[in-house]
Every structure is written in structure tokens, then in C-alpha cells.
Amino acid sequence: MTGEGGEFARLKALVTGGASGIGLATATLLAERGARVACLDLRPDAAPEPLLGFAADVADDPSVREAVAAAAQALGGIDVLVNNAGIGARGTVESNPDDEWHRVLDVNVVGIVRVTRAALPHLRASPHAVIVNTCSIAATAGLPDRALYSASKGAVQSLTLAMAADHLREGIRVNCVNPGTADTPWVRRLLEAAEDPTAELAALQARQPLGRLVSANEVAAAIAYLASPLAGSTTGSVLAVDGGMQGLRPRPAADRPD
Template sequence: MSGFEGLTAVVSGGASGIGAAAAAAFAERGANVAVLDLNPSPDHWSHTCDVADDHQVRQAVAAVAAHFGRIDVLVNNAGIGAVGSVEDNSDKQWFRVLDVNLLGMVRLARACLPHLRESEHAAIVNTSSIAASAGLVKRALYSASKGAVHSLTLAMAADHVAEGIRVNCVAPGTADTPWVARLLDQADDPAAERARLEARQPTGRLVTAEEVAAAIVYLADPANKAVTGTSLAVDGGMQGLRLVR
């Protein structure tokens, strides 16, 4: 479990939720971890970064390279949510979510690629969602952004495979994260809403951040050099299982 010793992993949105779990998992396996987030990480070297601001992204990536001397893994995890049908979200909301969830990944990848090309173990892991491939009620904008992330992952994998840079994505089901907790808090009956979210996953529970982090680490692991252009579902069977009793 020490395949990342001496390597540097950059994790966007790494101060909480899935990002924080991924940062901890990389650190446990010997990686140098750089967290890029709006908020500082209490556990790892971090740099303030708004992925919607290209200047901040380039400054943050330059700071990582200057501090650690290399970048080997990029985890494109920063993102925001949205609730509603196509009638419910304004153009401003659409532009904002796509700017963060999709273009944020483009900006970070673009800034990190010159450094990744110098690594013998280069990998990019994008955080997509099961919403990219399963139609979910009241998630039109969010699903569209994550569907774009899935397609972007495949295109990037094709573009950079000859350079030795692997690109994959992880597709979590509903995960027990701060964003989901805030969503539940807004519900009329938080306990009933949580039960509903748990029931739509065949395992009957929410996915944990640590489970998603384990998948991210797998996709980035230098031992898995044949894995590229892959979307790995960590969804409790939500996408593929239909349980009929």
C-alpha cells in the first residue's frame, strides 16, 4: 500500500467530504498531498484556490510545483450541487455550476499537464457521479454537469494516453458528505428524505466518502497502468442492479 511514496497528489476540494477522504488515503500511502480548496485543510499542505478563477488555479498549481518539486496525480474533485428540473434553475445557476464542475476540471488539468508530462506515474482522476448515467429526479443541471465530466474524461484519456498520462473518473452514488447533509437539512422531513435516498441504493445505505476515496486511489495507483478511460461506479449497485422481490 505504499505505491505513492515520493509522488505528489493534488486534490481539489480536498478540505472536506470525498476530497478530504481522498487526501487522507493518499497520505496514508506515502504521497505528498496538496489540497486546493476555498478553505484551508487542517491536515495537509494546502493553497487557497477557486477553480472558477483561472488565475488562481495557475497560481495554486505553480505553488504546489514549487513546494513539492513535482506533480504526479491530479484529483479533480471540487464541485457544487444543484437541485431542480430544467424549469427550476436560472441561466445564472447553469453557468455557475458548469463553470465549477466542468470548466474547473479543465482549468486544473490544463495547469497540471506540463508537470504530469514529466512524471512516470501520471494520473488524473475526475469525480463524476452516477447522475451522469442514471436519470435522477430534480437533478437536471447537476446531472448535465457530471455527464459532461464523464465525456471529458474519455476525451482526455484519448488525448493523453500516448504521453503516459492515465485519465479516469469515479462515479459515486449518493454519498454521506457535507453537501448531502445540507440538502437533508433543507428537507421538510430530513429523516424521511435520508431514508428515501438510502432506499434507492440497493445496499440500503449511503456511500461513504472513504469508499469513494479508495476507488480514487485505485484509479491513480501506478500499479494499474492499464486502467485508463474508465468510469468506476461506487454507488451501492444503484446503476446496475434492479432488485425485484
Template sequence: MAEFDGLVAAVTGGASGIGAAVVAALRERGARVAALDLRAAPEADGVLGVQADVTDDASVREAIGTVADRFGGLDILVNNAGIGAQGTVADNDDAEWLRVLDVNVLGMVRTARAALPYLRRSDSAAIVNVGSIAATAGLPQRALYSASKGAVLALSRAMAADHLREGIRVNCVNPGTADTPWIGRLLDRADDPEAERAALCARQPHGRLVSPEEVAHAVVYLASPVAGSTSGVGLAVDGGMQDLRLRPVT
């Protein structure tokens, strides 16, 4: 597959988890890729590691400028950087709400804002924002996280409307519970990690956690020039959790 030959992509949170899987998938398909993260990954096989803090506008602008200078432009932005949060609406103070929204929502705003001047020059411009099943399904103990990811989905649709006639497609991927380092840390803190993992698997109709590679394939599709008529979409990669209602196994 060579639909990304000659294209340049930047992936925030690209050093681990879903971000690293997206970086690998884009690179395999011919893109030159920059992995933006708090700690820059070492450069290897056409992948540029760039240090970036999505809560710092100057850091983001410098990172996007570095990518464009190094590769001669920017065609694709994948907004993947994000953090998790647990609890009901009453369990986190204002400072925690602001911290999570600053990363998960404003982080995408800052990165897209910095990237737009370069994307407007591209014939294959695309932005893919990584949301969550939490944007579309009510999950217990996820009030703050759900609010942030609901904002990401709404933001993605608004951006799609704003920028489509500039030739920039914007879409969103909504993963179910994925087998990422963050989920691993949550399981490690559980009283019974194995039982908690089994419960997370059971709530997804296909009976297991989503893999980072599965999410990456969805991101790659939405970022690809072959998806030129797809914009403003929230694509679920959740094992059917949002829309399927299977009868219990007896």
C-alpha cells in the same frame, strides 16, 4: 501500502467531504498531498493546504505552481471540487446553469490544463475526475447537476484518449449518493429529514449512503501506479444503483 511513496498529489475541494477523504487516503499510502480549496486547510502531517478558486484560471495556475514548487513536481491530480444543483430543466435560470457548469466542468478543465506541463514530466501521471451516478442514471430534480456530471464523464474519456500516449492516465469515479456535507444540507432543508434520508438510502441497492472513504478508495486505485493499464474508465461507487435490479424486499 507504499505505492505512492515519492509521488505528489493535488486534490481540489480537498478540505471537506470526499476531497478530505481522498487527501487522507493518499497521505496514508505515502503520497505528499496538497489540498486545494477556497479556504486553505491548515498544513499538517505532510498535507499542504493551498487556497484555490477553480472558477479563476489565474488562481488555479498559481495554486498548481505552488504545489509543484513546494514538492518538486506533480504526479497526480484529483479533480473533486464541485457544487450541487436541484430542479428540473425549467427551474434554474441561465446564470445558475453557467455558475454550476463553471465550477463542475470548467473547473476541471482549468485545473487539468494547469497541471499538464508537470504531469508530462512524471513517470506515474494520473488524473482522476470525480463525477456522479447522475451522469449515467436519470434522477428526478437533478437536470442541471446531471448535465454537469455527464459532461465530466465524457470529458474524462476524451482526456484519456488525448493524453494516454503522453503517459498520463485519466479516469473518472461516479459516486452514488454519498454522506457528504452537501447531502447533509439538503436533508436539513427537507420537510421530513429522516424520511428523506431513508428514501435516499433505499434507492441504492445496498440500502445506505455511500461513505466518502469508499469513494476515496476508488480514487486511490485509479490514481495508483499499480493501475497502469486502467484508463478511460468511469468507475461506479454506488451500491449497485446503476447496474443492479434487485427484486423488492417482501
């Protein structure tokens, strides 16, 4: 069920949304580095071996509690929790009705609460307990047409810091990653729905200083770093994986001296 050796050898990891995109890349990498990995997902059968799949809807508390308990039993405990499950949203504050605001916040924010709450008894029993939340650069950068999504991810970043403070004395580290626009199934669906997918992709690439989308594997590597025993002094940290989008202000190519 695990890779040979690696810094995650003998550790047990739980990844939500682990059957696709960033979640699948993360679960696969943790397994390659020695962890036993369980994925909570709406489509658990999509998680390939050696990953274990468990059906769960992070918006439904009984579903979460049942799946976390089953995963912990199958793994023999939980050392690493990756709260990755989430949904996207487009529009300004006027674009979405109240029901959609409640739905997105329920999945992206309260979903983390539900899964963490169910996993905490297992994490408290671990000598290497860590939680990594998948946040977004939308938490710190004002992006157009992303009011609801940005609000949910801003809450995730604040929640991460509060959780890190609350569980510090219990020996549980809590961090988050802030990906830029990543090449995920959700982004690909947005591109397919655009009037001009090629132009939309070029615009998304251009707003990241590296000039391309972030890969799911790059985000997974950042999550694995934060979850690793090698990062034992890292807690309450926010790691941007955004192609320089948050901190860099490069000059346009036309303004650069020859």
C-alpha cells in the same frame, strides 16, 4: 509529510476540494499510502497536517494557475491530479435561471479544464502521471430534480474519456469515479433543508440497492485505486461506487420468495 512506504511513496498528489468530504478523505488516504499531498480549496486552512493547503477557486483561472504552480513547487512536481472540486444543484430544467446553469457548469466542468490545463506541464514530466475526476452516478442514471447537476456530471464523464484519448501517448492516464449518493457535507445540507429530513434520508438510502449512503472513504478508496501505479493499465475507465444503483435491479423485499 507522508506515510511510510505504500504504493504512492515518493509520488506527489494534488487534490481539488481537498479540505472536506470526498476530497479530504482522498487526500488523507493518499498521504497514508505514502504520497506528499497538496489540497486546493476555498478554505485551505481546513486541510489538516500533513496535507498542504493552497487557496484556489476553480472558477477563476488566475487563482488556479497560481495555486497549481505553488503546489507543484512545494511538492517538487505533480504525479497525481484528483479533480474533485464541485458544487451541487437541484431542480428540473425550469428551476434554475441561466446564471445558475452557467455557474454550476463553470465549476463542475470548466473547473476541471482549468486545473488540468495548469497541471499538465508537471504531469508530462512524471513517469507516473494520472488524473482522476470525481463524476457522479447522475451522469448515467436519470435522477429526479437533478437536471442541472446531471448535465454537468454527464459532461465530466464525456470529458474524462476525451482526455484519456488525448493524453494517452503522453503517458498520462485519465479515469473517473461515479459515486452514488454519498454521505458528504452537501448531502447533509440537503437533508437539513428537507421538510422531513428522516424521510428524505430513508428515500436516498432506499434508491441504492445496498440500502445505505456511500461513505466518503469508500469513494476515496476507489480514487486511490485508479490513481495507483498498480492500476497502470487502467485508463478511460468509469468506476461506479454507488451501492449497486447503476447496474442492479433487485426485486422488492415483498416479492422475494421465502
